[in-house]
Amino acid sequence: MMETTSQADISLEALRAGDRAEFARLVDAYSAPIYRLGLRMLGNEQDAEDVLQNTFLSALTHLSSFEGRSSVLTWLYRIAVNEALMSLRRGKPEVNIDDTDSSDDMDNMLPTQFVDWGALPENVLLSVEGKHALDRAIQNLPENLRTVFLLRDIQELSIKDTADSLGLTESNVKIRLLRARLSLREQLSVYYGERINQEKIND
Amino acid sequence: MTESSHSNCKSLLGTLSDYVDGELGAELCREIEKHIAECEDCRIVVDTTRRTVDIVHASNYPKTDLPDEVRDRLFKRLNLAAYLKPSSK
Structure with missing residues (x-):
């Protein structure tokens, strides 16, 4: 806020x-x-x-x-x-801050993970380990998605203010935000999928 | 989401952010809700995306304050030391 x-x-x-x-x-x-x-x-x-x-x-x-x-x-x-x-x-000289986005079509975003972890309790999702998993996932985002995600979902700027801050169009911000969120969802699905499997093995 | 009968899944994806942010029009919301009632994979994607955004927002608090010493150095660097009153925190 x-x-x-x-x-x-x-x-x-x-x-x-x-x-x-x-x-x-x-x-x-x-x-x-x-x-x-x-x-x-x-x-x-x-x-x-x-x-x-x-x-x-x-x-x-x-x-x-x-x-x-x-x-x-x-x-x-x-x-x-x-x-x-x-x-x-x-x-890191190799960091690519080129804003030309060749991958804004939907095909690269299709979900591959369908682990149903959404019902896990908050004390698991917001535990120290859960927050570390989230932080790692955020760090793994490519720079052009991460910056949009940080301004919109972490700094809580509006779509318009995020676009103005980055010199992007609002539609570009929206698509990058979606790609960032889907990437985080995929990564967290892998993480919680492993945890859920582990618990099944231990039971 | 790869089966041919799931041609709606891909179009759903484009509206997902607006849907979890509560910024999608009522008609499109109904379409999504009708679809996820029948498509388990999409139901999971919608639920876990919403959960992802929820935990991002929840883990964002409490927000880090500016450490006093960082504020001191900033004011000095900007030649604003004369205005270095105690912060309002």
């Missing part, structure tokens, strides 16, 4: 006029979600902190060119995602 300070409370005019106190308020309003995004995208606190600092340094530099067509938060997310992707690229 949105953080405690809504964007309506931040004056773009004051920011553009160089009002330091207003910029400090902007930082306090949005630094936590930006930091969490960095943590999720990069997986460690140091890199997340670098993304956080670079995002607001960049925002400070480019405030004058921010036209206010998107929300301030969406704009900050766009900067943060670019910072995080640059950081990933530095660490």
Whole structure:
């Protein structure tokens, strides 16, 4: 959900006029979600902190060119995602951040796992092991799906704000979100399928 | 989902995200519900997709706060140390 300070409370005019106190308020309003995004995208606190600092340094530099067509938060997310992707690229030169999506047709999404684990209780699904399985599955998502998934399902942006943050169309966001969710479902189905089988063997 | 009689399964997939988010129109919802009443594989896919999204949202709380020392360093880096009042947490 949105953080405690809504964007309506931040004056773009004051920011553009160089009002330091207003910029400090902007930082306090949005630094936590930006930091969490960095943590999720990069997986460690140091890199997340670098993304956080670079995002607001960049925002400070480019405030004058921010036209206010998107929300301030969406704009900050766009900067943060670019910072995080640059950081990933530095660490792993082979990371593919090419946005051309040759695989947006449905054929690659057809489910292959039909384990009926949906009725497992929450104390299993949200156990430490269950959360680790989920985290691993998220880490396994290809970058172009993971970024969409993180903004929409973890940061809880709307489809439109996710699209604006990434410079994608809403329909592209929707299809990537679906692919991400189906991939997570497949991976969790394998994980819980093995657990269910194991319990049957042990019984 | 591979049998020829299951030609609806693939089209169902395209509306799955909207369905689990509660953003699908009533008529399409009825179509899905009619289909999954007859197609066990699709019923499982719909149930486990919904469950996947549920646990993603549930595991997202409590949200990580910005650590105080990270906030301190951020304010200093941005030359905002003068505004480094205690956070409202």
